Amino acid sequence: MRTRLSRASSVGTRVTGVAMVMAVSAALTVGILPSPPGTEGRDLRLALVGCSVVCVLVWMTVSVRARRVGGVGGVELDKPARPERRPSRWLPLLLAVLLPLASGAALVQAVGPDGEQGRWVAEVYAAGGEVHEVRIDGVVSGPRPTGVNVNGIDEYAADVVVTLGFEDSPRGTTVRGARTLGVPQKGDTVSVLYAPARPGLGGRYHGSGFFSGGGVALLWIWAVTLFAAAFGCGILDRARVHAARRFRGDVHGVAALLLGLGVLCLLPGAFFQTPTWAGWLLSFLAACTPWLAMTWIVKRLGRAHCPAGAV
Numbered sequence: 001m002r003t004r005l006s007r008a009s010s011v012g013t014r015v016t017g018v019a020m021v022m023a024v025s026a027a028l029t030v031g032i033l034p035s036p037p038g039t040e041g042r043d044l045r046l047a048l049v050g051c052s053v054v055c056v057l058v059w060m061t062v063s064v065r066a067r068r069v070g071g072v073g074g075v076e077l078d079k080p081a082r083p084e085r086r087p088s089r090w091l092p093l094l095l096a097v098l099l100p101l102a103s104g105a106a107l108v109q110a111v112g113p114d115g116e117q118g119r120w121v122a123e124v125y126a127a128g129g130e131v132h133e134v135r136i137d138g139v140v141s142g143p144r145p146t147g148v149n150v151n152g153i154d155e156y157a158a159d160v161v162v163t164l165g166f167e168d169s170p171r172g173t174t175v176r177g178a179r180t181l182g183v184p185q186k187g188d189t190v191s192v193l194y195a196p197a198r199p200g201l202g203g204r205y206h207g208s209g210f211f212s213g214g215g216v217a218l219l220w221i222w223a224v225t226l227f228a229a230a231f232g233c234g235i236l237d238r239a240r241v242h243a244a245r246r247f248r249g250d251v252h253g254v255a256a257l258l259l260g261l262g263v264l265c266l267l268p269g270a271f272f273q274t275p276t277w278a279g280w281l282l283s284f285l286a287a288c289t290p291w292l293a294m295t296w297i298v299k300r301l302g303r304a305h306c307p308a309g310a311v
């Protein structure tokens with residue numbers, strides 16, 4: 001009977017473990033992708049993180065119970081003992097991808113509008129603002145080349161006057177630094193971000209290009225993440241990763257606390273407009289926690305397998 005309970009517990013840990021990996025993978029995949037400012041993207045990420053935390057806690061609870069059942073002992077006479085499972089081939093590869101993916105997702109949270117501009121963008125999106133293509137009523141400053149050339153056409157920046165359709169009444173607004181392909185003229189269109197329900201916020205030019213929204217930083221983060229994943233696939237040992245699957249409170253519990261601290265470091269940036277340096281610092285600290293957790297697991301399991309007196 002005890003052997004049957006032990007096998008049932010083993011199936012439970014396997015199922016909850018798979019659910020945990022799937023939830024964490026989904027959260028990290030969404031986390032490393034760029035997200036437009038607003039509450040929808042933030043709520044989706046927080047929901048996935050919350051789901052991952054629940055799955056981790058369920059896996060830990062089931063694992064603790066499985067260890068208690070398996071540690072009691074007991075022999076079933078009518079069925080032979082099952083041989084020990086071989087180390088998984090895919091688990092080291094998955095771990096090699098998830099570790100740098102977690103760090104990359106943490107760093108991506110620092111990419112985006114900062115300071116006063118970030119606060120303004122957050123207020124506009126919170127008020128239901130969107131990007132609108134509006135016609136130029138007039139150019140109030142001398143156009144200046146930006147140094148960008150698209151398909152042989154130079155880009156220019158200038159202060160322009162546009163009419164924005166606010167809910168109370170249309171209003172003429174000066175948009176600073178609006179960019180157009182070619183010298184801006186009356187009748188051309190520019191992209192302006194504003195909230196029709198909040199005329200007091202005004203409107204500002206919205207750069208629609210990938211690199212205007214922090215794309216350079218994103219490319220660097222993605223490149224480093226991909227390199228770290230490719231490098232890790234060749235160095236992770238199957239036997240060590242297989243040994244780490246067996247739950248131990250002093251090993252996995254501390255690792256979970258470290259990862260939890262990383263999540264807490266990202267919460268200020270999710271709910272408040274932090275300064276640029278603070279956002280990057282918190283994201284960097286969060287990006288370090290997956291590696292600290294893995295280092296802790298390797299060290300603890302290494303000591304557990306050392307002969308007496310070897311440490």
